[in-house]
Amino acid sequence: MSTQKNPVEMLMQWAKERPSTPWLFQPVNGAWKSYTWAEAESQVRSMATALKSLGFPAGTAIAISGRNTAHWFFADLAISMAGYVSVGLYPKQSVDAVKYILNHCEAKVVFIGPMPDADDFAKGLPAGILKIGFPYADLGIACDHQWDDLVKKSEPFSGYTPPDPKQLATLVYTSGTTGNPKGVMITGENMAFATMGLMKTMPAVGTEKFFSYLPLAHMFERGALELASIYLGAQVYFNENIEKLAEQLKEVAPTRFFGVPLVYSRIQGGVLRKLPQEKLERLLKIPLLSSFIKKKIKTGAGLQNVRYMFVGAAPMPMPLMKWFEKLGLTVLQGYGMTENSIYATANLPKANRFGSVGRAMPGADMRISEEGEIQYKHAGVMAGYYKEPEKTVETFTADGWLRTGDKGRVDAEGYLYITGRVKDIFKTLKGKYVAPAPIEGSLARNTDIDQMCFVGTGLTQPIMTVTLTPEAQKKSRGDVEAGLIADMKVVNETLEPHEEIAKCLILKESWTIDNGMMTPTMKVKRNEVEKRFLPLIEKHAQNRDKIGWE
Known part of the structure; x- marks a missing residue:
């Protein structure tokens, strides 16, 4: 048995050692409401009692929905304290995915948090599931119980016995670019191993302050933020809604910031709206002004x-x-997947190599197979896919290594470079295979591109479908085309003839989670792009223009 404390025990430890120190900061009507460690523990203990009183057997799945809030954390910890298994649901998850996940894990209870799509979400709820509403005004779903009422009438849970670390702690459903989501089984041991490694490589310096806005249903935010805050004793500020992200990020000024490329390009766009690139470059060259501008x-x-x-x-x-x-x-690039508790490689401030995803984290044994696939074997690797033994077997090699599905290479200093997806490779009508990821990465040199997806199935020559940044949309078509043609020429010179980009097809509408073109973790659904724009792609493939417009 591990001597490492689990998250519930860590909460109890902080509540004892720092009862009146604020931990979580929840925005309510423009003001920050704080919860101390002792207040958090009190909420968690009472909710654990309330859940136990419902009489479900140990190991029952209990779901948590809505955007990131203090109560998301409380619910997750209360579920664990009561001996149940938490299942996170994404905001803006499709009705079919909500329905599938809740039926697949046989969830008996769902915590309802504030969300932008309450009407759609409600359609995915199975009949008979108990709904417990978080104490926020804008839920939009009628609930069987209210959080505050249950907490008020329930005695604090006592006599907590830590479970076996090898026991299932949470089910994390992968957002899936294809097919139904898969329930990744994460144990207490998986979480403890990954969190301990994270603390070793990135120890706390003073009071750490986090800003939580990426979906908690995803293992990344869960591990790097929720669990890290519990183990490091760090403060967490929650984003009220995505429209307020820039404003609240400025207000919070965190010590650690996590984002996806789209978030960073939006931050860049916000800066360039106030200070155009040419002017910025000019100012950064003036020694006395440069440090002032950077600081500003x-x-x-x-x-x-x-x-x-x-x-x-x-x-x-x-x-x-x-x-x-x-x-x-x-900006440090890292790599990981739900199946290995997002514990794989990371660049660090004193060990950073641009273009790579960093070196292996402590204890994260990694190898590259003969086919070039990146594989892992360590204590953070999942127990398997819930109720899917065949898929579990497929995902592991005969000698027990996790197949990531990603291709990569490692340089002499141990830095990993992702070179594509094993399954993303497509075949053109010439019968030749093309790996899209490296080509997309090369064309990303063009700063007018917001999103892109290289497609070629059923085509003689592949085409790059792109959407433009808000700034590029204000430019003249001629300027956009000239930049794209020049960059395509540079990229094509490095490619085999069958891989060359025949043209860029510029699409009007941005790809979002709402319009089904991106997963909740902001990955472009390649198959959706191909399916939705196939007639347009085929039409433009028939002419020789280097640029096509929707």
Whole structure:
């Protein structure tokens, strides 16, 4: 048995050692409501009693919905304290996915949090599931019980016995770019191993302050933020809604910031709206002004206190990384997947190599197979897929290594470079295979591109479908086309003839979670892009123009 404390025990420890120290900061009507460690423990203990009183057997699945809130954390810990298994649901998850997940894990209870799509979400709820409403005004779903009422009438849970670390702690459903979501079984041991490794490589310096806005249903936010805050004793501020992200990020000024490439390009866009690139470059060349400008930009974005800035979920374009670097902000790229508790590789402030996803984390045994696939074997690797033994077997090698489905190479110093997806490779009509990821990464040199997806199934020559940044949409078509043609020429010179980009097809509408073009973790659904734009792609494939417009 492990001697490492689990998250519930850590909460109890902080409540004893720092009862009146604030831990969580929840925005309510423009003001921050704080919860101390002792208040958090009290909420968690009473809710654990309330859940136990419902009479469900140990190990029952209990779901948590809505955007990130203090009560998301409380519910997760109360579920664990009561001996149940938590299941996170994404905001803006499709009705079919909600229905599938809740039926698949046989959830008996769902915590209802504030969300932008309450009407759709309600359609996915199975008949008979108990709904417990978090204490927020804008839920939009009628609930069987209210959080505050249950907490008020329930005695604090006592006599907590830590479970076996190898026991199932949470089910994390992968957002899935294809097919039904898969329930990744994460044990207490998986979480403890990954969190301990994170603390070793990134120890706390003074009071750490986090800003929580990426979905808690995803293992990244759960591990790097929720669990890290519990183990490090760090403060957490929650984003009220996505429209307030820039404003609240500035207000909070966290010591660690995590984002996906899209968030970083939005921060860049916000800066360039006030200070155009040409003017910025001019000012940064003036020695006396340069440090003042950098400081002003960092403070304006809320990034002046950041010690670690991480990007994940998708590769970040090199020009964007270099743009932040010029401002004295190093964006560190990491790599991991739900199946290995997001514990794989990371660049660190004193060990950072642009273009790579860093070196293996402590104890994260990694190898590259003969086919070039990245594989892992360590204590953070999942127990398997829930109720899917065949898929579990497929995901592991005969000697027990986790197949990531990603291809990569490791340099002489141990830095890992992702070179594509094993399954993303497509075949053109020439019968030749093309790996899209590296080509997309190369064309990301063009700063007018917001999102892109390289497609070629059923085509003689592949086409790059792109959407433009808000700034690029204001430019003349001629300027946009000239930039894209020049960058395509540079990229094509490095490619085999069958891989070359035949043209860029510029699409009007941005790809979002709402319109089904992105997963809740902001990955582009390649199959959706191909399916939705196939007639347009085929039509444009018939002419020789280098640029096509929707």
